[in-house]
Amino acid sequence: MQPQAWPMVTNHNIWKLLLIIGLMNCTMELVQPGWSNGAMTEFEPGSEKALSQRVMEAELIFSGTVEKLEYSLSQGTADSQGALPYTYVTYRINHIMKGRSTNRDRLTLRFLGGRTPDGRYLEASNMPQFEVNDRDLLFVVNNGGTDCPLVGCQSGRFRVVKKGVYADDGRPVVGINKGHFLYDNQVNSSSAPLTLERVKEAIMEEVARLYSPQELQAFKPVQSAEPGMPASLPTPQDESPPNVMTPSKMGTDAIKEEDRLESEALKHNQGNPVLKKNPSR
Amino acid sequence: MKSKNILLLSLLMTLMYPAVGFSYEKIKCAGITQKWGSNSVQMRASGTGFPSGVWRNALTESIDLWNQNPSKFKFTLSYNEPGVGKGNFQNEIWWTSSLSAPAVAYYWYTCLTGHLVEADVVFRTTTPYHYTHNKKTLSGYGGGSRSFQTVAVHELGHALGLKHVSYTYNAMGSDSTHMHANGSTAYAYPGEDASHGAVALYGNDNATNDVAIAHWRWTGFSGEYSTHARTRVFNSSGSLLPSFTDAGEPRYRVNKGQQVRLEMSYENLGSGCKSTPVKYYISTNDLITTWDRHIGTGNVSVCRNTVYTTSNTTLTIPNDLTSGANYHLGAIIDPDNAIAETNEANNSSYVGIRIN
Numbered sequence: 323m324q325p326q327a328w329p330m331v332t333n334h335n336i337w338k339l340l341l342i343i344g345l346m347n348c349t350m351e352l353v354q355p356g357w358s359n360g361a362m363t364e365f366e367p368g369s370e371k372a373l374s375q376r377v378m379e380a381e382l383i384f385s386g387t388v389e390k391l392e393y394s395l396s397q398g399t400a401d402s403q404g405a406l407p408y409t410y411v412t413y414r415i416n417h418i419m420k421g422r423s424t425n426r427d428r429l430t431l432r433f434l435g436g437r438t439p440d441g442r443y444l445e446a447s448n449m450p451q452f453e454v455n456d457r458d459l460l461f462v463v464n465n466g467g468t469d470c471p472l473v474g475c476q477s478g479r480f481r482v483v484k485k486g487v488y489a490d491d492g493r494p495v496v497g498i499n500k501g502h503f504l505y506d507n508q509v510n511s512s513s514a515p516l517t518l519e520r521v522k523e524a525i526m527e528e529v530a531r532l533y534s535p536q537e538l539q540a541f542k543p544v545q546s547a548e549p550g551m552p553a554s555l556p557t558p559q560d561e562s563p564p565n566v567m568t569p570s571k572m573g574t575d576a577i578k579e580e581d582r583l584e585s586e587a588l589k590h591n592q593g594n595p596v597l598k599k600n601p602s603r
Numbered sequence: 604m605k606s607k608n609i610l611l612l613s614l615l616m617t618l619m620y621p622a623v624g625f626s627y628e629k630i631k632c633a634g635i636t637q638k639w640g641s642n643s644v645q646m647r648a649s650g651t652g653f654p655s656g657v658w659r660n661a662l663t664e665s666i667d668l669w670n671q672n673p674s675k676f677k678f679t680l681s682y683n684e685p686g687v688g689k690g691n692f693q694n695e696i697w698w699t700s701s702l703s704a705p706a707v708a709y710y711w712y713t714c715l716t717g718h719l720v721e722a723d724v725v726f727r728t729t730t731p732y733h734y735t736h737n738k739k740t741l742s743g744y745g746g747g748s749r750s751f752q753t754v755a756v757h758e759l760g761h762a763l764g765l766k767h768v769s770y771t772y773n774a775m776g777s778d779s780t781h782m783h784a785n786g787s788t789a790y791a792y793p794g795e796d797a798s799h800g801a802v803a804l805y806g807n808d809n810a811t812n813d814v815a816i817a818h819w820r821w822t823g824f825s826g827e828y829s830t831h832a833r834t835r836v837f838n839s840s841g842s843l844l845p846s847f848t849d850a851g852e853p854r855y856r857v858n859k860g861q862q863v864r865l866e867m868s869y870e871n872l873g874s875g876c877k878s879t880p881v882k883y884y885i886s887t888n889d890l891i892t893t894w895d896r897h898i899g900t901g902n903v904s905v906c907r908n909t910v911y912t913t914s915n916t917t918l919t920i921p922n923d924l925t926s927g928a929n930y931h932l933g934a935i936i937d938p939d940n941a942i943a944e945t946n947e948a949n950n951s952s953y954v955g956i957r958i959n
Binding site: 405406437438441442443444445446447448468469470474475476489490491493505559560561562563564566568569578580581584585587588592593594595596597600 | 630632649651652653657658686687689690697698699700701703704707708709710711712713714720721728729730731732733734735737740748758761767785786787825826827887888890891892893894935937938939940946947948949950951
């Protein structure tokens, strides 16, 4: 199926337009993380990384403000994967908690998703969504080398609204307990979030605990992504499925004869639990 | 810009809890729903990732599960796709180790003309997937494996045009705890809300009848995803009975002769509303059939909108059960086979109890 043609409008304006129309239509599209990546599949609640793990995985941790959004195709590859649309998000860096950036004031991060020149849009099921002037706290890793350059993707971005810190999806960060961020997951949450200063303090404490000043200075600076750079993965890596143990080798519990008969009867009845009368009764 | 951020977050919180009878989220762009231009969409399974065998069978099963939904939409599935990739106008399914999540759906749309034009589904090889229906192997039942089929159903939901859902029991939320189980087996399924979403997108086939029972319920949300927990057992005044975890599943402590209420989630996965009896049983095993001991009858009315999680019938635990022994309270919806259903195998489920 060919995509419909799209009138040429500048990327910046079309996204502004989409934002306005989206808000008018009160859809969740523009307020939910948009370029999402796969499914509780993409992200499993309760499985979020500990703060220490996030700190160790991140090459750069900083707070900053989105200054510019650009949309650009990657270079295509020789195989069946063509050029892919990416969103380039440029931050004005306010405070670095770990690592260095090649440009001390600015950093451009690249995320999969966006518009192609022929008018198609690509959305992946776990990417965060950005707007100019968003204030964020980010755990950056492998910028330009992956589809989403944040530790845990969505969970590597925190939003700052007023002085409070929220998860990318809007849940307030209400505490840090045993090295894990705590969120208010309740419907109709009214919990007050931790302040940005408090969260930064916790991160810096963790950084200081894990690294010496010399180690921190030795980190390689993170480079900005440049529009038009190659796709993050050179090929889609079409691989063989995993090898798993077959169910018959997993062992089964001993089963009573009456249970076996009931199970057999159910199977015979195509799973319908309304069975004919039990012949043994 | 502070006020804009506050507005956005307020809007987010408001929109997360709509006062409507459904929860499905359609893929939208600029307020325009994005859907396929046809009611039949071909998915192509990689020849490398899904050769003849168990994984192909599991993928085929997942496609078939969606094709039992009451909308006019159907997937077709072809095998042995030689080359796969994003942005090639073909809907492909493959495995890779290079993925930042257990699975990802990549969907392409035209926005203002409202058409989905490509949807690819990719699974991560390093996730501990299993294709088995043996519930003890699966993470929702205390096992160590992720059900491939629940994830596939979730991702295929994206491919159909649905987004994540956080505010009802839903396959588009936490999929590993969205299963139908009876006895030793557990099966994935799209569920009521996602089926409702498919009907909203592609129309009602007006031919599918399917009612179901699940022992999972909605508990809240984590980000975009609904969270689920097992259904419960209450006393007659509605207080939760004490429980403990037994082999990865909850088990409630009850007294002989005690009046209890069994909570279950009742679903309508078909085309139209149904009102049907529900019979309750006590069983010595976790397989609930009409061979078990009947202890009560109730009634539910289920339309295809919000999953009906209720404990609306009072039951009496028989006095002649053995103290210290394990039993299961079970329920069978449509216990007289009055409804000709596309799937009769999802009509019963259980909750474990121990007699004090």
